Amino acid sequence: MNVGQRLLCTSPAELPAFRIEAMPVPQPGKGQVVVRVEAAAVNPIDVKRAGGYGQRLLTLRGAGRFPLVLGNDIAGVVEAVGPAVTSWRPGDRVFGLVPTGKNGAYATHVAVDARWLRPFVAGHDAHALTAFPYTFTTLWQSLRKAGISEANARGCEVLVHGASGGLGRLAIQLLRRWGAIVTAICATQNVEVCKSLGATGVWDRKRQPLSGLPQCYDAALNFGAWQDEETLIAALKPGALGMATTVHPLLPNFDKHGWVGGAWRTRRDFQRVRALATAKGARYGWVVFKPEEEALDALHRLLSEGALKLPVGIAVPFANARQAFDHVAWQRPGRALLLPPVVCRR
Numbered sequence: 001m002n003v004g005q006r007l008l009c010t011s012p013a014e015l016p017a018f019r020i021e022a023m024p025v026p027q028p029g030k031g032q033v034v035v036r037v038e039a040a041a042v043n044p045i046d047v048k049r050a051g052g053y054g055q056r057l058l059t060l061r062g063a064g065r066f067p068l069v070l071g072n073d074i075a076g077v078v079e080a081v082g083p084a085v086t087s088w089r090p091g092d093r094v095f096g097l098v099p100t101g102k103n104g105a106y107a108t109h110v111a112v113d114a115r116w117l118r119p120f121v122a123g124h125d126a127h128a129l130t131a132f133p134y135t136f137t138t139l140w141q142s143l144r145k146a147g148i149s150e151a152n153a154r155g156c157e158v159l160v161h162g163a164s165g166g167l168g169r170l171a172i173q174l175l176r177r178w179g180a181i182v183t184a185i186c187a188t189q190n191v192e193v194c195k196s197l198g199a200t201g202v203w204d205r206k207r208q209p210l211s212g213l214p215q216c217y218d219a220a221l222n223f224g225a226w227q228d229e230e231t232l233i234a235a236l237k238p239g240a241l242g243m244a245t246t247v248h249p250l251l252p253n254f255d256k257h258g259w260v261g262g263a264w265r266t267r268r269d270f271q272r273v274r275a276l277a278t279a280k281g282a283r284y285g286w287v288v289f290k291p292e293e294e295a296l297d298a299l300h301r302l303l304s305e306g307a308l309k310l311p312v313g314i315a316v317p318f319a320n321a322r323q324a325f326d327h328v329a330w331q332r333p334g335r336a337l338l339l340p341p342v343v344c345r346r
């Protein structure tokens with residue numbers, strides 16, 4: 001038997017506990033590819049899930065019960081392809097998405113649907129590429145929910161909350177490329193980075209309350225904090241395109257209030273806030289990440305054109321996973337990566 005390894009998050013805790021475990025190298029099923037993973041990313045959702053966040057609802061995807069293999073982003077080399085896969089061959093270098101489920105990205109080998117992979121981009125290595133897929137796909141879905149596209153973005157005033165984070169940085173770069181005028185909301189220490197990425201205006205949330213924002217925006221993206229949702233909607237102008245948020249209470253509602261209470265509160269929260277957006281004529285949506293081919297195609301194209309940057313702040317082996325999780329939890333600059341051990345095949 002060929003033996004690989006995976007990183008298990010053993011139980012929900014504020015200080016995540018990990019164990020490295022041997023596992024059989026997976027066989028690719030129909031439409032699947034087995035990738036030997038060179039790097040996997042740690043996103044804020046992994047840190048939250050390591051603390052027990054989202055357990056109830058994610059159980060529906062087989063992703064709620066500990067021990068968990070976390071992670072949604074990979075870059076590496078194709079080792080084997082399953083029946084009906086024509087797009088990849090062993091030896092191809094790829095990066096892409098692992099859907100949220102029972103088996104995440106933190107393993108030496110991952111079996112993944114061939115549709116969620118894209119070829120390496122010239123000038124980028126595994127580390128650089130792994131930082132993008134989950135975050136870019138979520139951004140792509142956020143823009144669609146907010147009604148913003150390449151076709152209509154030019155000249156639009158877009159407010160981005162959480163602009164200095166991964167989603168926010170990609171939003172600034174893409175929206176600027178599409179000709180939108182971006183106002184970034186961030187903390188004092190991140191003002192310069194938001195400007196350098198192309199934000200026209202920056203609102204320092206530590207120095208100026210968001211309630212002072214002018215009501216002039218065509219669209220808003222909330223990647224910062226749910227408690228600011230209503231204030232951001234208030235900043236939309238009448239007839240605005242829309243607003244999307246990734247920091248909604250869907251998962252915590254079910255964690256805290258159970259199936260019935262969670263469903264009831266989620267409906268109530270969503271409808272209350274959507275009504276505020278609708279009163280402005282704007283569309284409104286909550287984003288729930290899911291793999292998407294269109295987003296991956298767009299990501300590949302934009303990376304090939306050198307249009308996106310997302311620096312890596314730390315890359316550590318599985319044995320030092322806590323360091324990478326702390327890096328994300330403390331919002332240190334740059335994305336965090338985990339590097340699986342290199343295993344010998346027998």
Ligand SMILES: NC(=O)c1ccc[n+]([C@@H]2O[C@H](COP(=O)([O-])OP(=O)(O)OC[C@H]3O[C@@H](n4cnc5c(N)ncnc54)[C@H](OP(=O)(O)O)[C@@H]3O)[C@@H](O)[C@H]2O)c1
Pocket residue numbers: 043044045135138161162163164165166167168185186187188190205223224225245246247248287288289331
């Ligand atoms: N729903 C989904 O499917 C989905 C998918 C991806 C991500 N997300 C969530 O979306 C959020 C952003 O993701 P990300 O990868 O961009 O995270 P990130 O890299 O950690 O960036 C988040 C940014 O939000 C700002 N922020 C932090 N705490 C804040 C607060 N209390 N009030 C206002 N702003 C605050 C910080 O910038 P400043 O301090 O400079 O303001 C930080 O840089 C995370 O919460 C993540 O879990 C959800």
